[in-house]
Amino acid sequence: MIKIAPSILSADFSILGKEVKDVEKAGADYIHIDVMDGHFVPNITIGPLIVEAIRPVTSLPFDVHLMIENPEKYIQNFVRAGADIISVHTESCRHLHRTIYQIKEQGIKAGVVLNPATPVEMIRDVLTDIDLVLLMTVNPGFGGQTFIPNVLKKIEQVKRWKDEQNLTFEIEVDGGINDETAKQCVEKGVDVLVAGSYIFNNKNRVQAIEMIRTRVSEVQ
Ligand SMILES: O=C(CO)[C@H](O)[C@H](O)COP(=O)(O)O
Numbered sequence: 001m002i003k004i005a006p007s008i009l010s011a012d013f014s015i016l017g018k019e020v021k022d023v024e025k026a027g028a029d030y031i032h033i034d035v036m037d038g039h040f041v042p043n044i045t046i047g048p049l050i051v052e053a054i055r056p057v058t059s060l061p062f063d064v065h066l067m068i069e070n071p072e073k074y075i076q077n078f079v080r081a082g083a084d085i086i087s088v089h090t091e092s093c094r095h096l097h098r099t100i101y102q103i104k105e106q107g108i109k110a111g112v113v114l115n116p117a118t119p120v121e122m123i124r125d126v127l128t129d130i131d132l133v134l135l136m137t138v139n140p141g142f143g144g145q146t147f148i149p150n151v152l153k154k155i156e157q158v159k160r161w162k163d164e165q166n167l168t169f170e171i172e173v174d175g176g177i178n179d180e181t182a183k184q185c186v187e188k189g190v191d192v193l194v195a196g197s198y199i200f201n202n203k204n205r206v207q208a209i210e211m212i213r214t215r216v217s218e219v220q
């Protein structure tokens with residue numbers, strides 16, 4: 001069963017709690033939360049206060065995507081705020097293995113993220129340590145960008161390593177996901193689809209999630 005993780009980056013922030021509830025009712029599996037610091041990426045978004053504020057609204061897992069410098073400094077804050085999965089970029093971690101274990105020691109799941117231009121070899125030696133691999137299908141920083149098809153072959157490679165070693169981490173994609181690109185990613189072995197603008201820009205979130213599920217079911 002493919003999981004769908006609406007990215008609240010494209011939600012209406014003036015009614016954020018209501019937006020989260022809306023996608024939960026529409027059949028979301030995770031809530032994807034994009035944390036940006038204006039340094040690692042050219043945009044500033046959500047901090048632990050907002051995560052804490054929406055925590056009581058839903059029981060869905062919070063999938064927190066840290067696009068920040070020195071992510072190790074903020075892990076505990078996001079765990080206390082209610083994160084269930086924290087993913088860090090290989091490009092912002094000098095000691096990736098240490099940071100992964102810092103997350104896991106907090107009793108939550110750890111993910112690693114790769115930008116579109118970062119080779120998958122960067123995570124090969126931590127594949128047995130992680131719960132999630134997040135492959136960016138756009139350059140991080142903004143919602144509503146166009147899917148980069150070159151990432152499809154990276155999905156294929158990560159899926160091959162996962163199967164060869166009988167590993168259980170989830171493969172997630174993020175950026176430019178719509179019903180068509182979702183299908184292409186699932187064909188290559190993706191388990192979790194992050195979608196921001198495709199879901200939140202549709203007034204009918206049930207229909208948006210249903211469109212993705214219908215298209216990807218053609219693969220399964
Ligand atoms: O991490 C992100 C951007 O850095 C977002 O999760 C992503 O862009 C989702 O937005 P969309 O589905 O509109 O592309």
Ligand SMILES: [Fe+2]
Binds near residue numbers: 007032033
């Ligand atoms: Fe994201």
